[in-house]
Amino acid sequence: MSLPDTAMLLEDAAEEIRDIARSDLQILLRRAALRFRNSSAVSFEDDVEDTLRDLSGELGMTRSDTIRFIVREWMEKNTYLPVYFLDEDGAVDGNA
Structure with a gap:
């Protein structure tokens, strides 16, 4: 299971702004601010x-x-970095 994207969470919060708790909104806004702050680190x-x-x-x-x-x-x-290869003849236990 992957965590929801910050932009998606912000969009959902904007749609239901009356129902979102203030603490949840603060967390979302802080997370968004961090992403903006770090987004231009590599140009x-x-x-x-x-x-x-x-x-x-x-x-x-x-x-x-x-x-x-x-x-x-x-x-x-x-x-x-190490590269992980699957052995073609090995067991994968239903996972490939």
Whole structure:
């Protein structure tokens, strides 16, 4: 189970603003402020930003998730992180 996206939570809160507790609204607003504060931590040249935006849309991921994905893939391919392979003949217990 994945946690709901912060933007989705904010949209839901806006739809039902009368029903949301003040403490829940404070948490959502603080979470959103942190995301805004951290969102510009990595900036690229215009051509890279354009390509990153296009790739994010193609993958259906956020900009940050796409950057994480690219960095992880690069680290795995260059053996900075271990790569986990499934043995074709091994048992997967119903999971692949």
